[in-house]
Amino acid sequence: MSVKPTPEEAMLWSESMDKLLSRGAGLSAFTNFLRKEFSEENIEFWLACENYKKIKTPAKLAPEAKKIYSQFIKVEAPKEINIDFTTRELINKSIREPSPSSFDVAQKLIYSLMAKDCYPRFLRSRCYLELVNKTDSSQSK
The missing domain is CATH 1.10.196.10 (Regulator of G-protein Signalling 4; domain 1)
Structure with missing residues (x-):
């Protein structure tokens, strides 16, 4: 502990x-x-994004982006975060060619949700x- x-x-x-x-x-x-x-998915997603942004090798971005997407973003994901359809679609397109900023919009939304609530x-x-x-x-x- x-x-x-x-x-x-x-x-x-x-x-x-x-x-x-x-x-x-x-x-x-x-x-x-x-x-x-029962809302730890928010901080877990935020932390996953923080770690994702530290990845320097393009070859490592794609598998990590897919992992974050399947864990937090896709509909019915095990730890699905509460984001709007537009943001979800933006990420869906973005991770086809992932960049360190692929999850920035969703991360800001989740940060804001945690900060306000x-x-x-x-x-x-x-x-x-x-x-x-x-x-x-x-x-x-």
């Missing part, structure tokens, strides 16, 4: 979703929260509030 963040570290996560996602413990806590809410709920969640409120008990000893 991952190391518990300090309350100060957890407080930083409330400044922005970028700060939350850029820290290992924050990403882990957010992913666990989404798993409990999941992130505020995470900040109000018991698991987050317990991490932040450890300050009181640790300083009183």
Whole structure:
């Protein structure tokens, strides 16, 4: 299991979703929260896109693009993300000749969805509030 963040570290996560996602413990806590809410496909897709963009070899882009498409994009995919028809079709065309930006539009949509919906709920969640409120008990000893 991952190391518990300090309350100060957890407080930083409330400044922005970028700060939350850029820290290992924050990403882990957010992913666990989404798993409990049955919406972990969003963060899993976002992370898959982040890794996909790091691929430097064109020969490796195609198989990874197909994998992401079949896992998250196609209708009835095992972890289908909630995107509109137009975005789905754009990706469908784009991955015929994949580029590092093939999933950018969908990734931005999912990021926006998480930022507007999941992130505020995470900040109000018991698991987050317990991490932040450890300050009181640790300083009183």
